[in-house]
Amino acid sequence: MLHTLEVxxxxxxxxxxxxxxxxxxxxxxxxxxxxxxSGQLGHAHGGRMLGAVMPVWYIGSLVLVAACGIAGRHHHGDGLVIAAAVLLLLSVVMSVLLLVPINNRGKTWTPGNRPEDWKQQLNRWERWHYARVTVLVAAFAVLVAGLT
Known part of the structure; x- marks a missing residue:
């Protein structure tokens, strides 16, 4: 059962x-x-679509990693699995505090109602997203190292 959970x-x-x-x-x-x-409209649509899916995916991933950490405690690599969970938790906190507020604004923008600084806000979102992706890649690498 633990092996299935890990996979x-x-x-x-x-x-x-x-x-x-x-x-x-x-x-x-x-x-x-x-x-x-077109690009701004595409970003708004992507924000709506992924904004609905990603919270479930992020929290679900965190729960699964935590479950692996609990179920696999006292096994080889359990400390790495816990470290992966901490990194995933950091990505959730980053999302809620830094990225979601910008996304929530951006997903409602149209060419007629977007603010003057919409490009700067989008660039800020992209910079925070790069940082979050770095955390996610580290979390995944640590998770795989802990489970193998």
Whole structure:
């Protein structure tokens, strides 16, 4: 049963990290290269779509990693699994405090109602997202090291 939990956790967390890497290094670049207002509208749509899914994915991943840490306590690598949980918790805190407020504003923007500094706010979101992705990649690497 523990092995199944570890495999499911690795897949769920790994997919989440992959999605966030894709947003950072592929989707944002595509959206930023679109002409006129298309990029801003794409960012708003992505904010609505991923804004609905990612909270469940983040919390679910944290719960799964915590469950692996509890179920696998006194096993090889349990300290690394706990470290991964701490890093995932940090990513959740970063999201709530730094990224979600910007996303909540940005997902409602249209070319007619966006603020003057919308590009600066979007750039700030992207910088925080790079930091969060770094934390997520570290969490995933530590998790895999702890489970293998």
């Amino acid at each position: 499911v956790t690795t897949v769920i967390v790994g997919l989440m990290v992959g999605v966030e890497l894709s947003v950072a290094f592929i989707m944002n670049r595509i959206l930023n290269a679109l002409p006129e207002d």
